[in-house]
Amino acid sequence: MNNNITILGVGNTIYSDDGVGIRVVERLEKEYDFPDNVLVVDGGILGINLLGVISNAGRLIVVDTVLNHGRPGDIHRLEHDQIPTRILAKNSLHQVDLIEALTLCQALEHVPRTTVIGVEPRDLDTLSEELTPEIAAKVDELMEETLEELVRLGGSYTLKG
C-alpha cells in the first residue's frame, strides 16, 4: 500500500452547484502547499478517465455533491463501506460516473480506501459558473473538512506564505 493521498474534486463547473467539488480543490491549491505524497486533482466530469488517478492513490478523498434526501447545504461524510458499488450496463462510455470508476478499480486489484466529503446541492440544472449563495457559503467548511480528513489519514498541509 502506498502512502499517497489524493484529494479529488469532481463535478461540472458550468452547472452551478455541481461545480462545488472543483471550487473546493481550486481554493485548496491556491491557498495551501502540500507535500509530495499529497495530490490535489480537478477531476471534472472525466468519469472513466479518472481510473488512473484513482488507482494510483493509496487513500482517496473525494469532494463532490451528494444527493442524500437532505437540505441544500447539508454536509455529508461517506466512509468507504457506505459508498455503493455498482456498474450499470450502458450505451455510452460517457455515462461512467465516479462510483462506477471506483468499482471498475476492483479489476485493477486496488480500490483505494475512500472518503467522500459531499454537500447537498441547491441547483444542478442552471447553466452557470456560479455556485448558489447557500452552497458558496459552505466552501470554507468543506475545505476544513477535507483538510481534517487529510490529517486524519496522516497527510499534512501548510498555509501559503
Next chain:
Amino acid sequence: MGKKIIIDPITRIEGHLRIEVEIENGRVKDAWTSGQMFRGIEMMLQGRDPRDAHHFVQRSCGVCTYIHALSSVRAVEDACKIEIPENARIIRNLLHGAQYQHDHIVHFYHLHALDWVDIVSGLSADPVKTAKLSENVSGRPNSSDYFREVQAKLSTFVNSGQLGPFNNAYWGHSAYKLSPEANLMASSHYLEAIKLQAKAARMHAIFGGKNPHPQSLVVGGVTCAGDLTPERIDEFTDIWKETKAFVDEVYIPDILAVASFYKDWTAIGGNNTTYLSYGDFPQQGINDDLLLPGGVLMGNLTPVPVDTERITEDVTRAWYEKGDAKHPFEGETNPIKGEVTYNTDDKYTWMKAPRYDGKSSEVGPLARNLVAYTSGQKEVKALVDHVLKTLGLGIDALFSTLGRTAARGIETVVVGNAMGEWIDTLKSNIASGDKKTYQPWEMPDKGRGFGLNDVPRGALGHWIDIEGGRIKNYQYVVPSTWNLGPSDGKNQKGPVENSLIGTPIADPKQPIEVLRTVHSYDPCIACAVHVIDPHTNETYKVRII
C-alpha cells in the same frame, strides 16, 4: 403494423438516447433515434472572450474534453488567421492520437465487446483449451493457470449479486456465438484492458500538467514547453509503446477472432448513404497532408473534397420552430412553443439533422476508413485488405456493423504507428534547439472561422463568429448528431436509423441485435443533444455521470 419495441433509454440507465424500432416478421422495419435532453453551452459562450471558449467547451463532456478544446482553438485560430508552430502541431497530434488509442480500446472492450462476448459462458470454459486457443489466435498467449485465475475473478464478480462490471441482461442469448473458451479469453482481455486504459489516460497528463484536464492548449499553440524534457518525452513514449503493443497483440487479434464467429454481421447494420470525413492529423502546416484524409463518398467509391459550405442542419423533425435548413454560421436554436410531444410521424427529438449537400451522412471510423481506402491511403488500404483477406470477405463487408467495428481497430493501428514518427520529429526539433510551441497574435475586432477535427467518434466542427473581440455566435455540430440525428424535411432517415432497418431480431424482449449496431457507432449522447425547456427557456443539464 408490426410490433413496436422501445428501448428507453437504450441502456436501462439514466440516459438521454431513445431508440424505437418497429419489428415485422422478425426484422426491424422502421427505426427512430431520439435525443431526449440537451446541452446549452453555445448560448453560454455568447459575449465571452474567444480565448476562453475552449475552457468551456471542454467541460461539455467528460470523455471528449480534449477534442472539443482542440476544435475550439482551431476555430479561433482560423478566425484570427494564426499559424501555430510545428512543435505545437506535433504535440496536438500526439495528444489527439493518444485519445484515439485510449478511446477505441475502451470502446471495444468496455462497451462493445459485451455485445459479442458472453462473460457468463466463459465460466464453464476449459482453462487448458482456452490456453491453447490463446496460443493460436492471440499475440499474447496465456497459461491455463492464468485462465483459471481469471475464471475465479469473474465468478467473484458474477456472484457479487450485481455482476460487478458485467451487468448485462442478455447473458445466454441465442445471438451469442463464441465458444466458452473464446468467451473466457475475451473476458480476460476485458480485465487487461482496464489496466491498460488506466495507463493510456496518463499520456494526456504528461504534456498537460498533473491534472487530468488537458490544460496545455491555447489559441496560438500549446503551453507545455516546460514539459518537453527528455524524461517527460520518454515517459510518454513508454506508455505509447505499451499501448501499441496491446493494440497489435490483443485488440486486433480479438477483432479478427470475434469477427470470424459473426460473419453474418458483415451484412447487417450497413448504411446506404453518404460517408463524410473531415480528416485529421496534419503532418505539415495547419491543415495539410492529413494522415487520415478528408473527403466525401456520395453513394459511390470516388471521394470528393469536403466543402463546408454544403453543411446544413434541418429541424423539420426536431422540437424546433419551423425554418429552413441552415449552415452552422447562421445556426439558431428556437424550441417549439407549447408542449413537446414525442411523435415519430412528426417531431421526435431534440437533435437537429445535419446534412451534407442535403444528404444524411455517416461519420466516424467507417467513414474515415472508406475515404482513406478510396483515396489510396497506403497504410489503411493494406490493413483493410489484410483484414478482409484474413476473414475471406469482399469490400462490401465493410458497409456493416462489423465493418464499423473493424474500421475502429484499423485506424487505431495507423494513428498509433504515426505517433512514433511524431515523437521522433519532436525529439529532433528540441535537440536542434527549436523549442517554439506558441505563436503570439492579436485579437481582431471581427472574424469568422471554423475548426474541423476528426475525432474518435467522427467529424466534429466548431464555428465561431467574433465581433468587437467577443463571441457573437458559436455553434458546434458533433459526430453523434450526424449519426443519431433524425429524419429530415425530405424524409431521409439519419444514419443509425438507416442502419437498424432490416436487422434480424431473435427475441423482441432482448433486442441485443439493436444494441450491437447502435454501439458500433460509439454514441456520445451527452455531446449530441441540445435542449432547452421551451416553457421556461431554461437550459437543462445532461448529467454525464
